[in-house]
Amino acid sequence: ITNQPQVTVTSYTISSTTTDWSSDVCDCCQDCGICLCGTFLPCLLACKVSQDFGESCCLPCLPGSMIALRTGIRGKYNIEGSICCDWVVMSCLAPCGLCQMAREMKSRQ
Numbered sequence: 004i005t006n007q008p009q010v011t012v013t014s015y016t017i018s019s020t021t022t023d024w025s026s027d028v029c030d031c032c033q034d035c036g037i038c039l040c041g042t043f044l045p046c047l048l049a050c051k052v053s054q055d056f057g058e059s060c061c062l063p064c065l066p067g068s069m070i071a072l073r074t075g076i077r078g079k080y081n082i083e084g085s086i087c088c089d090w091v092v093m094s095c096l097a098p099c100g101l102c103q104m105a106r107e108m109k110s111r112q
Contacts, residue, residue, distance in 0.1 A: 041102040
């Protein structure tokens with residue numbers, strides 16, 4: 004035996020750059036079309052957001068699905084936040100949270 008096995012060390016760097024939402028929760032009037040749809044036809048807007056995210060249009064009909072959708076959007080676009088914050092927004096400010104998700108999907112596409 005003329006060569007000894009060598010140990011190889013590989014290091015990986017994980018980028019954890021987080022961003023913020025493109026608009027605030029209470030910026031509903033930033034896009035009047037989304038604001039009006041979220042106010043008068045929230046079910047339709049929820050289906051649109053769900054489809055834009057790549058999920059079924061029926062997803063918003065399931066209990067808790069809008070919290071999961073918001074968490075999924077945050078994860079996909081690496082937006083800072085937590086599931087607890089998602090729950091608070093979608094429980095207390097559901098129309099505003101829905102409009103924020105719609106604006107985010109529109110700005111990212």
